[in-house]
Amino acid sequence: MSSAGVDTTVDLAGIPLRNPVLTASGTFGYGTEFSPFLDLRRIGGFVAKSLTLEPRIGNPPPRIAEAPSAMLNAISLENVGVDEFIRTKLPAIPDGVTVIASAFETEIDRYAEVCARLSGVPRIAGLEINASCPHVKSGGIEFGQDPAVLARLVASARRATTGPLLVKLSPNVTHIAEMARVCEGEGADGVSLINAVQALEIDTSTRRPVLANGLGGLSGPAIRPIALRMVWQAAQAISIPICGIGGIGSAEDAIKFLLAGATAVQVGTANYLHPAIAGEISDGMAAYAENHGYARLADLIGALEFPAR
Amino acid sequence: MSSAGVDTTVDLAGIPLRNPVLTASGTFGYGTEFSPFLDLRRIGGFVAKSLTLEPRIGNPPPRIAEAPSAMLNAISLENVGVDEFIRTKLPAIPDGVTVIASAFETEIDRYAEVCARLSGVPRIAGLEINASCPHVKSGGIEFGQDPAVLARLVASARRATTGPLLVKLSPNVTHIAEMARVCEGEGADGVSLINAVQALEIDTSTRRPVLANGLGGLSGPAIRPIALRMVWQAAQAISIPICGIGGIGSAEDAIKFLLAGATAVQVGTANYLHPAIAGEISDGMAAYAENHGYARLADLIGALEFPAR
Amino acid sequence: MSTRMSSKVSSDQWDGALHSPIRAVADVVSNGDEGLSSRRLRLRVPDFPGFAPGQFAMLSPGSLPAAPRTDPLLPRPMAIYRSFEIAGGAEVEILYKVTGRGTALLAEALPGQQVSIVGPLGRAFPPPEPRERVLIVAGGTGIASVFDLAAQIDSSHQPTVLLGARTAGDLMAVDDFESLGIEVQIATDDGSRGTHAQVTGLLSEALESAAPTRVYTCGPTPMMHRCAQICAQAQVPCVAALENHMACGFGVCLGCAAPLVRGGYALVCRDGPAFDAASIDWEGLP
Amino acid sequence: MSTRMSSKVSSDQWDGALHSPIRAVADVVSNGDEGLSSRRLRLRVPDFPGFAPGQFAMLSPGSLPAAPRTDPLLPRPMAIYRSFEIAGGAEVEILYKVTGRGTALLAEALPGQQVSIVGPLGRAFPPPEPRERVLIVAGGTGIASVFDLAAQIDSSHQPTVLLGARTAGDLMAVDDFESLGIEVQIATDDGSRGTHAQVTGLLSEALESAAPTRVYTCGPTPMMHRCAQICAQAQVPCVAALENHMACGFGVCLGCAAPLVRGGYALVCRDGPAFDAASIDWEGLP
Numbered sequence A, B: 001m002s003s004a005g006v007d008t009t010v011d012l013a014g015i016p017l018r019n020p021v022l023t024a025s026g027t028f029g030y031g032t033e034f035s036p037f038l039d040l041r042r043i044g045g046f047v048a049k050s051l052t053l054e055p056r057i058g059n060p061p062p063r064i065a066e067a068p069s070a071m072l073n074a075i076s077l078e079n080v081g082v083d084e085f086i087r088t089k090l091p092a093i094p095d096g097v098t099v100i101a102s103a104f105e106t107e108i109d110r111y112a113e114v115c116a117r118l119s120g121v122p123r124i125a126g127l128e129i130n131a132s133c134p135h136v137k138s139g140g141i142e143f144g145q146d147p148a149v150l151a152r153l154v155a156s157a158r159r160a161t162t163g164p165l166l167v168k169l170s171p172n173v174t175h176i177a178e179m180a181r182v183c184e185g186e187g188a189d190g191v192s193l194i195n196a197v198q199a200l201e202i203d204t205s206t207r208r209p210v211l212a213n214g215l216g217g218l219s220g221p222a223i224r225p226i227a228l229r230m231v232w233q234a235a236q237a238i239s240i241p242i243c244g245i246g247g248i249g250s251a252e253d254a255i256k257f258l259l260a261g262a263t264a265v266q267v268g269t270a271n272y273l274h275p276a277i278a279g280e281i282s283d284g285m286a287a288y289a290e291n292h293g294y295a296r297l298a299d300l301i302g303a304l305e306f307p308a309r
Numbered sequence C, D: 001m002s003t004r005m006s007s008k009v010s011s012d013q014w015d016g017a018l019h020s021p022i023r024a025v026a027d028v029v030s031n032g033d034e035g036l037s038s039r040r041l042r043l044r045v046p047d048f049p050g051f052a053p054g055q056f057a058m059l060s061p062g063s064l065p066a067a068p069r070t071d072p073l074l075p076r077p078m079a080i081y082r083s084f085e086i087a088g089g090a091e092v093e094i095l096y097k098v099t100g101r102g103t104a105l106l107a108e109a110l111p112g113q114q115v116s117i118v119g120p121l122g123r124a125f126p127p128p129e130p131r132e133r134v135l136i137v138a139g140g141t142g143i144a145s146v147f148d149l150a151a152q153i154d155s156s157h158q159p160t161v162l163l164g165a166r167t168a169g170d171l172m173a174v175d176d177f178e179s180l181g182i183e184v185q186i187a188t189d190d191g192s193r194g195t196h197a198q199v200t201g202l203l204s205e206a207l208e209s210a211a212p213t214r215v216y217t218c219g220p221t222p223m224m225h226r227c228a229q230i231c232a233q234a235q236v237p238c239v240a241a242l243e244n245h246m247a248c249g250f251g252v253c254l255g256c257a258a259p260l261v262r263g264g265y266a267l268v269c270r271d272g273p274a275f276d277a278a279s280i281d282w283e284g285l286p
């Protein structure tokens, strides 16, 4: 309940959220970094940086670059590892903050092991598996790019945890709805979309990619209309909840994702520009509902009036 | 040859071009609209608005909207029809201007018929088939989204014309390289990429899509890093020439596409912002070559130094 | 018709000469707050070929500063309010309201900075028939689109301008119209200036006279639609200047389509912005 | 250490208190051309908690005007040059060069407008050991990063500042350094001001004295790399403040990674920007 009298709570795949605003994996560190700027209890919760079995050091620099209304990143797998996260990062998070842990790996059984270790840990409200990682055994294509590989990944993660399981989809696919259906079919409790869009930026003075890694992921406002389309397409295809991600920087943006069919949203790149933005988005969403006569934010989910075909 | 002494000519799929700068279908009308602003002989040529067998009136308004560093459009099939193009539009184009005609339709045999009518017309230097149209018989998915459908389309168009044949690919796919290979395999002389990215923008006050059509195509600077990635991926997979498209607004942008592997480029949305921009891009590319010690612009094609994997 | 100070041209003249549009980098001469809610931008446009009433230009405020921006991206259509010949070109005036991001950016263009301009674009208003009385009905930013029309129309047409707005503060250019020496009537929704009514109410009253009349209108779509209905009923010709969203302004993006009663679409930028109001499918407009 | 005018703090003090960063909407007080190629921005920052030498802030010039822009998107890291306590906050000064789109946009932020600021971020420079002589070597925009260090260092350390630039016109803040009353030596590549040499040449000379010395450096990577080599050879500790590209500035995007000699990466925004130069894998920096 916000002070405005609007019921802002939503249920995301079995995770009860104070309000629909989460922050996105890889853009919010392990949560405590934002404490100078934002009381995390103002937002629905956060998704922590994706974790691998072992700590990883990531790619050489440059890892980031700017693009029109967007940024590119190739951070790769840098993270403290799942055990260190549970041991030192999780206890540092203030009580009352909803934490979703994110898993990523390069092979299916390793994903499952990360999920197993995160499963049942009291402070973790749910898991998100990041299916945008290159799968070593499929020759480097992303798990989320092949329905059969994705199905095996989700099934294996499903067996590894009994808690709420979200699958974060890659946007680099022909049919996002098909990928969403695969997740639903294999027992995921919800899907998160989209991850960054695969992209390339080139420095014409060096005639090399600007990122040391070559390719990178495009995020920020530029991808929002693509994300919104994919959320809408997924929402037409599945009945498990959707967490909408991509270029969200204002309450209005977040409302668009709810209208398109998302139950909750994740704020990513915008956190870098304004570290308290997720709190402002939460407040602004409640204000929108109130101004438009909605008693519950949840009533906006999927309320888009799409023209008849 | 530009005045700077740089050889700016390229051969795009059998179409000799004065310089690598074309303008993109649907953003340059039928060519004459730009004559107050730009001498078309300053640029490599232009791709005319896509043509269907019969004249079409297109979608109801709103057909366009703005997005971060981008625009959305859903013009749909509006065009004068192939016969009217040949009868009245083509003769109005000044001599010495290279014209590429673009074909699109909703069924394969209709595409072939458009190609056949455009084939052998003296003023037409080559054909581009726009594979981003929804295929009526495949339930509305784009021709360019299914390798089997794309193969049939290209094979049929190939039979319908003996002249240079470019296939313009949809970016809304998992594996652009696979689509490019299909085109090469079916006898296309080159590929053009990318078309607009499927997207959605929502008006939170009406709770409807901003475009009357619902979904639209995202174009402009925002999609450039995606286009550049796809051109690079296609260039790794095929040996027929590539025409790079997507968010190009400066000579530097165009150079990036050449470095990534494009033989020529097409300027789209930027024509709306500055109707002589294609001429400035041509000049700027020659200047870049000269400043960087390249005697021929063609030497830049694929010259990107990509980091070893 | 060439760029001019304020010399009137006879109404049958303006349609004759079409001015081939140019794209230019224009210096901002001034860009001031006009009081109320409008701003007046004056640009020094090299080689400006002149314009006819009803024509417009596309302005790109963000593309030329030291830090070129791609957001907002599209140029904004603006009526050419008036222009003044200078050596090598013209000073072009635009009267505008800040209604969103593009116009807010335009408001930041200071003297010394530059704005990219493409124009003049579109067709002129069709001139009235010789003995027609002329009523000009305008509201919102549409007021700027009809000023040069009002300025050009010969006094033999007894032009009257009916301006509408929600409140007195939303009006623009009233003084300019008054200084033309033509009759100006004002209606505001809240009665804060002029008649407490909608401007279309003034129109209905004005049409009670039996004189052969031609109506020109520009403003919010509902206002123009109502004008069209009133004129249709009174069997008076009505010319409406539409304000569809535009990307190019010169007929190539096909974005500005306006649905026609006879089916199909006209392009507002190329076939308009002024149309016979009876030809427009008003329900189909966004 | 709290915000201050120009009162010196003893060097062992500044590392003690960490200033929890804030995000604020800051009014532009002034933003003027400094001559040469630099500009001085003064911001009124509510609740500014003070800073220590070496800390920086992230500035977003395009996000707050009436027409918020998403291009350029990322905030820009800028050293906090100095600050002045005022009621309810501080006036924070930034000295910067226009080198691209973000800084060009910053240069357009006029008094009356606002800039979003996040800071202070990063760690302070480690203070010198009690009896060490201090040499500060800076070039390019790095000059701004070391000004507060020069201002804070106790005269017992006999601080000397060596400033380098391509030409006299590329220098910044020379007068400010001179007014601190400490020794300033200048080298330019073209000899247009000071010694006709690279600033690292001045460093080599200065290190010929046998006194225990600590070097601080900030500037272009090749310059800092060369300083690190010279200091390593002379067995003198060298602290280098890196200027990697940043997206967040507070340790969450992992974008600003600097490769370490011992393997792995440090985050420049969180673990730096100042590092023991010997710990950095200079070849691996972009």
Ligand SMILES: Cc1cc2nc3c(=O)[nH]c(=O)nc-3n(C[C@H](O)[C@H](O)[C@H](O)COP(=O)(O)OP(=O)(O)OC[C@H]3O[C@@H](n4cnc5c(N)ncnc54)[C@H](O)[C@@H]3O)c2cc1C
Binding pocket: B065, B066, C056, C072, C074, C075, C076, C077, C078, C079, C080, C094, C095, C096, C097, C098, C099, C100, C101, C102, C103, C104, C141, C142, C144, C145, C242, C243, C244, C245, C246, C273
């Ligand atoms: C032929 C013509 C002449 C015009 N003359 C004037 C004039 O003289 N003075 C004036 O103040 N305004 C005029 N307008 C309206 C003006 O173009 C819009 O107010 C302006 O585009 C709004 O831009 P924005 O970025 O501030 O608004 P936003 O709402 O942020 O714009 C978003 C997008 O919608 C478009 N848009 C929004 N409102 C309108 C509108 N009313 N008409 C067309 N496009 C719109 C913008 O161009 C942009 O592409 C005219 C419009 C047309 C078509």
Ligand SMILES: Cc1cc2nc3c(=O)[nH]c(=O)nc-3n(C[C@H](O)[C@H](O)[C@H](O)COP(=O)(O)OP(=O)(O)OC[C@H]3O[C@@H](n4cnc5c(N)ncnc54)[C@H](O)[C@@H]3O)c2cc1C
Binding pocket: A065, A066, D056, D072, D074, D075, D076, D077, D078, D079, D080, D094, D095, D096, D097, D098, D099, D100, D101, D102, D103, D104, D141, D142, D144, D145, D242, D243, D244, D245, D246, D273
């Ligand atoms: C800790 C720190 C303190 C700094 N202090 C100052 C200062 O006090 N005064 C000053 O003038 N400059 C300073 N810089 C450099 C300043 O951040 C860049 O000059 C600025 O970001 C360039 O932005 P741009 O948009 O003008 O350039 P563009 O080249 O257009 O920027 C493109 C992208 O590259 C990044 N970038 C480009 N150059 C640099 C650079 N040298 N360092 C970091 N990122 C860069 C930008 O932030 C942006 O994300 C500092 C940098 C860092 C990391």
Ligand SMILES: Cc1cc2nc3c(=O)[nH]c(=O)nc-3n(C[C@H](O)[C@H](O)[C@H](O)COP(=O)(O)O)c2cc1C
Binding pocket: A024, A025, A026, A027, A049, A050, A073, A075, A102, A130, A168, A194, A195, A196, A218, A219, A220, A221, A223, A245, A246, A247, A248, A266, A267, A268, A269, A270, D253, D254, D255
């Ligand atoms: C620097 C950076 C690092 C990221 N790291 C991760 C990650 O570790 N795991 C993950 O699932 N997504 C990661 N993402 C993707 C974001 O969570 C998000 O899906 C994407 O950025 C799109 O949202 P945005 O446009 O709001 O940023 C990262 C994004 C950025 C910009």
Ligand SMILES: Cc1cc2nc3c(=O)[nH]c(=O)nc-3n(C[C@H](O)[C@H](O)[C@H](O)COP(=O)(O)O)c2cc1C
Binding pocket: B024, B025, B026, B027, B049, B050, B073, B075, B102, B130, B168, B194, B195, B196, B218, B219, B220, B221, B223, B245, B246, B247, B248, B266, B267, B268, B269, B270, C253, C254, C255
């Ligand atoms: C308004 C509009 C209409 C378009 N119409 C066509 C078309 O008819 N045929 C086609 O192949 N591409 C069409 N396109 C796509 C462009 O040719 C181009 O592929 C796309 O806009 C990406 O390039 P850009 O970012 O430079 O605009 C259209 C694009 C726009 C913006």
Ligand code: FES
Binding pocket: C245, C246, C247, C248, C249, C250, C251, C252, C253, C254, C255, C256, C257, C267, C268, C269, C270
């Ligand atoms: S605005 Fe482009 S066709 Fe009218």
Ligand code: FES
Binding pocket: D245, D246, D247, D248, D249, D250, D251, D252, D253, D254, D255, D256, D257, D267, D268, D269, D270
């Ligand atoms: S700038 Fe984001 S981690 Fe350092």
